[in-house]
Amino acid sequence: MPVEEFVAGWISGALGLVLGHPFDTVKVRLQTQTTYRGIVDCMVKIYRHESLLGFFKGMSFPIASIAVVNSVLFGVYSNTLLLLTATSHQERRAQPPSYMHIFLAGCTGGFLQAYCLAPFDLIKVRLQNQTEPVAQPGSPPPQYQGPVHCAASIFREEGYRGLFRGAWALMLRDTPTMGIYFITYEGLCHQYTPEGQNPSSATVLVAGGFAGIASWVAATPLDVIKSRMQMDGLRRRVYQGVLDCMDNPMSPLARILQWLSSPSGKAQTPSTLQVPPSPRGFVLLGLLPGP
């Protein structure tokens, strides 16, 4: 990839991040904290207690890493397509790859991108969740005094693996949804571009926008799990893993699994059913170690 493309990608990615970060902060707070009644309440409270700067907490590491993370995504996507279809980037206009190949290449890009993104995303989420006003003289300092301090604290307290907390949920989120992203993008570009020509800037813009919407609609449930797991373990561990975090003890699935894993093997009526705090009935599936 030429240096100019890398720098252009960095600048455009960083610009998108600055515009989107305030909304991302509200999203992360609503996903992980129970004090807000909704989007507007959350925005008002952040503004009142933390000023405008509160919306931009945790933004520096994503800006610093966006170029590398995007290079991994697009580099892996392009090279996987090359492997699957044996056509170079230039040849692809004349011989478009199948949607199955585009999906598989997108999934591979999303999977590897998530691995690079995981530590940066963890630090972002931890900093976004600090509700202390930014730089108030006299007030107690927040737990993390910046991204480097946050990374060092996690490493000291939880080791190298601590920096990858929530990484599985992130990979589960990004693997299929980046496949969805590329399929939507390529499909729309193909639909609105005359045969043999390159898509216009307007087509690229609209296709990118719709691809982003489609992929985020699919990504949001696992995004909630990811954020909760990233915030887990600050004081004590609540979740044993992705499935445990997804599991709602009152859901029909949890009740069936609890019934299956009850020691006597006997059915319990729903009214007497006690769902243990952890690992909540997934033992029999062999997905988590037993208690």
Ligand SMILES: CN(C)C(=N)NCCC[C@H](N)C(=O)O
């Ligand atoms: C549709 N999906 C899941 C994605 N576009 N994934 C990559 C997002 C990376 C971004 N900094 C974020 O986590 O917000």
